[in-house]
Amino acid sequence: MTARRPTRMLAIGAALATVLAPLALGVGLSDATAASPKQHHLKTYKVEQHLDLAGEFPDNAVHTHVYCHNGDYALDGMWRIDHVDQANPDLGVSGDERDIRVDASYGDDVDPAMWHFRITNNTVGANAQLKLFVTCLDRNTEGQNGHSHPITLSSRFAVAKSLVAVQSEFDHTSQCAANQLAVAPGFNFTAGSGRIYRSWPTSTFRSWHWAFLANDSATVNVYLRCLSVKTAAAGSGPHAHQIQYSWVPGYGGSLYHLPVGSQVNRELSCGAHEKGMVGAFWIDDPFHVWFLGMDPRPKIRNFRYWNDGGGSDAVYHALLCLNGRTGFQIAP
Numbered sequence: 001m002t003a004r005r006p007t008r009m010l011a012i013g014a015a016l017a018t019v020l021a022p023l024a025l026g027v028g029l030s031d032a033t034a035a036s037p038k039q040h041h042l043k044t045y046k047v048e049q050h051l052d053l054a055g056e057f058p059d060n061a062v063h064t065h066v067y068c069h070n071g072d073y074a075l076d077g078m079w080r081i082d083h084v085d086q087a088n089p090d091l092g093v094s095g096d097e098r099d100i101r102v103d104a105s106y107g108d109d110v111d112p113a114m115w116h117f118r119i120t121n122n123t124v125g126a127n128a129q130l131k132l133f134v135t136c137l138d139r140n141t142e143g144q145n146g147h148s149h150p151i152t153l154s155s156r157f158a159v160a161k162s163l164v165a166v167q168s169e170f171d172h173t174s175q176c177a178a179n180q181l182a183v184a185p186g187f188n189f190t191a192g193s194g195r196i197y198r199s200w201p202t203s204t205f206r207s208w209h210w211a212f213l214a215n216d217s218a219t220v221n222v223y224l225r226c227l228s229v230k231t232a233a234a235g236s237g238p239h240a241h242q243i244q245y246s247w248v249p250g251y252g253g254s255l256y257h258l259p260v261g262s263q264v265n266r267e268l269s270c271g272a273h274e275k276g277m278v279g280a281f282w283i284d285d286p287f288h289v290w291f292l293g294m295d296p297r298p299k300i301r302n303f304r305y306w307n308d309g310g311g312s313d314a315v316y317h318a319l320l321c322l323n324g325r326t327g328f329q330i331a332p
Helices: none
Strands: 044-053 061-067 073-084 100-107 114-121 128-137 157-163 167-171 180-191 194-201 208-214 218-228 245-248 254-257 261-269 274-283 289-296 300-307 314-323
Touching: 044 061, 044 114, 061 073, 061 128, 073 100, 073 114, 073 218, 073 274, 073 300, 100 194, 100 218, 114 128, 114 180, 128 274, 128 289, 157 167, 180 194, 180 208, 180 274, 194 289, 194 314, 208 218, 261 274, 261 314, 274 289, 274 300, 300 314
Parallel strands: 073 180
Antiparallel strands: 044 128, 061 114, 073 128, 073 289, 100 114, 100 180, 157 218, 167 208, 180 218, 194 208, 194 274, 245 314, 254 314, 261 300, 274 314, 289 300
16 A cells, blocks of 8 residues: 555644733723633643563563543553563573554543553563553633633544555544544554554544554454533633644644664654643654654653664654633633
C-alpha cells in the first residue's frame, strides 16, 4: 500500500484567545465595565505509572490499568519505552526496544477514568522499563461565582477491523457531532498482533484514523469518545461556556526528519495557558521507523522513535491543546 501523508491544513473554528489576568478596575467605571470576567478554569492533569517487564515468561506480559480521579475523564492514554537491557550473546540475551509489543491501549467502556494497557516483552531474557500515562480532565469546571459547569463526554464508540494485509489503515466509522471533538483514541488487538504506526485525527477533528502493521491476519478494535466543546448549563440565568481549544499546528501536522538512532525524541508544544491533552503521530515508513511511545510534560508532548536509517525518516505530529480557562458566558 502506498503511504499517504496528511497535507490539508484546516482553520480551527474555535479561536484560542490568550487569557490575561484581569486588570484592576478603577473607581468610577460603570457597573457593566467593572463586572469581573465570569470564565471558569478547567482542571487538567496527568497520571503516570512505572512498569517493569521481565525478559522471560510469565513476567514478560501484563494487562494493567491507569486511572484518573474517580469520575473524571481520561482523554488520552500512552506509553513510553525507556530502556531494554543490553543484549549479551554470551548469556543468550537478545532484543531491544523494538521488541516491546503494545497490543492494547484504550479507555474503558464503563469507567471513563480508566485506561487499559496490554504489553508484552518479546526480547529473549532482556528486562524492560516503561512508563504509562493518562491525561485527565475534571468532569466539572472549577467553581466561579458560586457554581461550576459539568463537562460532557460521550460513551465509547467501538469498531472491530480485520487486518488481512500487512499494512492496514482506516478511519473510525463513527463521527462526533459538529460541536464535539474526537478524543480518547484507543486500540485493542483481540486476535493476532501488530504494530501501530499512525494515530491521527480526521480532517474534521470529529473522528480518528489508524494504521497498523499486522504480524499475520489479525483483528483490532478501535475506540474513541466525543468531547463537547460547550459546557452544560449552570448558574444564574442559566448559561454555558465554550471550551477553548486548538489542534496544533493543524490537520497537516508538523513534519520532522529523524536522525538515525535507537532513542530519537521530538517535541511539539501548545501555546500559552494551554495543556496538551491528545497527541497524534504519523510515520511515513513503518518498516524502518518504530514508534516507542510518547509522554505529556504537560504543555509539551514528547514523541520517541527508533530509526534504523533504511528508509524514509519523515514523521508528523499534532496535538490537541485545551486552554486553562473557558470562554465567557454564552446562552445554554
